[in-house]
Amino acid sequence: MATYKIKKPARTFGDQAYLPAIAKGLAQTFGRLYTNLLGPEDQKKTATVRYPDETREYPERFRGVHRLTHRADGSPRCVACLCCSTACPAQCIYIEPAEYEEGDAQHGYERYPKVFVIDELRCIFCGYCVEACPCDAIRMDTGVHVPASHQREHFIFDKETLLSIPGRDGTYVTANPRHEPGDASHPGIDRAKGH
Amino acid sequence: MDFWFILGVILKMSFILGVALLLYAPVFVLFERRQSAMFQDRLGPYMGGVKMPPFVIENIPLLQMGGYASAAGAGATALLALVMCFLGESEEPGLWLLPISWGTLLILAALGAPAQAVGAMVLPHLFYHDRLTLFGGLHALFDAVKAFTKEDIIPPKADKFLFGIAPIIAMIPAFALGAVLPFGPDLHLDYLFDQLPNEGVIDGPMTHLQVASLNVGILYMFAVGGTGVIAAAIAGYSSDNKFALLGGIRAASQMVSYEVTLGLSLVGCFMLYDTLRLEEMVVWQAENTFLGFLPAWGIFYQPLAFVLFFFASIAEYKRVPFDAPEGESEIVAGYFLEYSSGKWLMFMIAEFLEVAISSMLIAVIFFGGWDVPGLGRSGWEAFGYHFDLTGTNWEFLSDVANSHLFVTVVSIVAFLGKALLLGILSLQVRWTLPRFRYDQIMQLCWKLFLPLSLLNVFVTGILILLFQ
Structure with missing residues (x-):
């Protein structure tokens, strides 16, 4: 087996005398102190923020608190298909579906959620509900986390609360347009054709 | 012991303690936090404040x-x-x-x-x-309040009496050392607004700006400063904790070792200044010049002694890089490991006061104390030219600048500023250098500092004999 002789790092008299090394170290720390305290703003290297007063923006795909997206008239896009509550591994979503009234354009076409509740304390923020939703009705793109509170009841978000949370861009709708029956863009439904 | 003498002593004591407690301690705490955070690329704890309407x-x-x-x-x-x-x-x-x-x-x-x-x-x-927030000053204040209002825990098997008295002993050197520090030139109370002559004795009531003018001045500093070792040793002994005991032993042996260098490194200065009185050391530095134009400050005559004394005083007060007695990576917090609440705070305050006092001492011995280059008892003077505008429209300027009160105030401010800068340097050293190993500390003391300080004494003696 070959042996390797590793040379010890050569120390000069300057290294052994400590003082030049100490001066160098002090120059380094004083320089950094000056840059970070008084230097020009773009050269500051401080990595922390003043947290409660300043917050960092969450990453683009951060899964924050849920929101229910709106239709044009402000009602939820949700059609109460129960896909999300079925997909939810934490079983934190509770939905009571209801039929539209007789004579409503949507009657017999889709349902709506009479009750839509998410227990944010049970939620594990996996995002499966968003994946499962066929209507782009539930989203986690709000960019904020669930605000802290002392009371458990404050974490039970009902339909109105979920509808009141805007997305990161400040709007309540999504970029995906909805095609209402009767719209020109609607592929068309015809009960007679068996749709 | 007349009334005015006692009043003067009380006033001077409150000045020096007030400066140490209310100016240096908060400034050092604040600066240390901000400074250590800032060069580690953090912002540091400074946002605590009082909510305003x-x-x-x-x-x-x-x-x-x-x-x-x-x-x-x-x-x-x-x-x-x-x-x-x-x-x-x-x-x-x-x-x-x-x-x-x-x-x-x-x-x-x-x-x-x-x-x-x-x-x-x-x-x-x-x-x-x-x-x-006062630049974060309130955050430090709140931390002190928090520390004081925490639960005070005494280990069940600790020696209650010694455990309680150790932090008080730790405070003693910090407070008592201020007594002999001269913080300004002699103050002649009758001539506050007049210009004094540069030489000669001035009659009338006069007071030294120093609490006690001892003829053993600097020896008193060593004697009282040495009591710090007792606090660390009995704090470690009485805590009923092996780590604390180890810390106490380390502190005791380290402080006793560095006491030797601390004293010997200054012997060259005593020989040069020919006095043990701190106020006379300052006067000597103020009256002489070095190489004809530089002020005759100790650092120019005794640079080696300055380096030795600076690091020996850091070691003596157990601060980084000589903080093996605390050494949190090995023995948690060393001798004050079991302390909490106000007693812990007393150890911390004592540490910061010691930074302040040792900075003032270094300023007195090596940086001319209250001496400002170009400022004498009669006012501003440089290269033989005296700042004097008598007979012109600007007479009032030199009258104010050369008045005794103004000269004294400038001197005191200069002294405090020098000590502040030295303290900041010492804190920067604290956050820059890594801790020495314990055997390295001892080797540094006995094998390097001690021979060098002896060498310094001999060389100084030879030079004094040659140039006298």
């Missing part, structure tokens, strides 16, 4: 504008006074019916304008968001 926060820009406007007004006044002084109008300005001369007005306004401008500039930075 909204109208105060909203009106800060208004207040700032007012400050700037007032500064501008003072600046204009100064300009006007300057012009009038040029024209030789030393009479009372009839303006605003104020019985002051243009010269006095010039001095007041010229000092007031920048003060107000700086005040206005600083004002918004005293606040953060909706709170009054």
Whole structure:
């Protein structure tokens, strides 16, 4: 087996005398102190923020608190298909579906959620509900986390609360347009054709 | 022991303790936190503050504008006074019916304008968001309050008496050392507003700006400073904790070792100054010159002694890089491991006071104490030219600048500033260097510092004999 002789790092008299090394170290720390305290703003290297007063923006795909997206008239896009509550591994979503009234354009076409509740304390923020939703009705793109509170009841978000949370861009709708029956863009439904 | 003497002593004691406790301790705590955070690329803990009512926060820009406007007004006044002084109008300005001369007005306004401008500039930075933070000073204060209101835990098997008395003993050297520090030149109470002669004895009531003028001055410092070892040793002994005991033993042996170097490194200075009195050391440094133009400060004559004393005093007060007695990576927190609440805080305050006091001592011995180059008892003087404008329109300027009171105040401020800079340097050393291993500390002391300080004594002696 070959042996390797590793040379010890050569120390000069300057290294052994400590003082030049100490001066160098002090120059380094004083320089950094000056840059970070008084230097020009773009050269500051401080990595922390003043947290409660300043917050960092969450990453683009951060899964924050849920929101229910709106239709044009402000009602939820949700059609109460129960896909999300079925997909939810934490079983934190509770939905009571209801039929539209007789004579409503949507009657017999889709349902709506009479009750839509998410227990944010049970939620594990996996995002499966968003994946499962066929209507782009539930989203986690709000960019904020669930605000802290002392009371458990404050974490039970009902339909109105979920509808009141805007997305990161400040709007309540999504970029995906909805095609209402009767719209020109609607592929068309015809009960007679068996749709 | 007459009344005035006792009053003077009390006043001087409160000044030196007030400076140490109310100026240096907070400034050092604040600076240490900000400084250590800033060069580790953090912002540091400084946001704690008192919530202010909204109208105060909203009106800060208004207040700032007012400050700037007032500064501008003072600046204009100064300009006007300057012009009038040029024209030789030393009479009372009839303006605003104020019985002051243009010269006095010039001095007041010229000092007031920048003060107000700086005040206005600083004002918004005293606040953060909706709170009054005083640059983070309140955060440090809140931390002290928090520490004091925490539960005071005494280990069940600890020696209660020794455990309780150790932090008090730790405070003793910090407070007692201030007694012999001279913080200003002799103050002649009858001639506060006059110009004093440079030489000769001045009669009338006079007071040393120093609490006690001891003929053993510096030996007293060593004697009292040495008591710190007792506090660390009995704190470690009485805590009923093996780590604390180890820390106490380390502290005791380290402090006893460095005491030797601490004393020997200054022997060269005693020989040079020919005195043990701290105030006479300052006078010697103020009266002589080095190489004809530099002030005769100890650092120029005894650079080696300065380096030895600086690091020996850091080791003596158990601060980084000589903080093996605390050594949190090995023995948690060393001798004050079991302390909590107010007793722990007393150890911390003692540590910061020791930084302040040792910085003041270094300033006295190596940086000329209250000496300002070019400032003598008779006023400002450099290269044989005395600042004197008698007979011109500007007579009032030299009258104020050379008055005894002004000279004294400038000297005191210079002394405090020197000590502050030294303290900041010592804190920077604390956060820059890694801790020495314990055997390295001992080797450094006995194999390097001690021979070097002895060498310094011999070389100084030879040089003094040669050049006398």
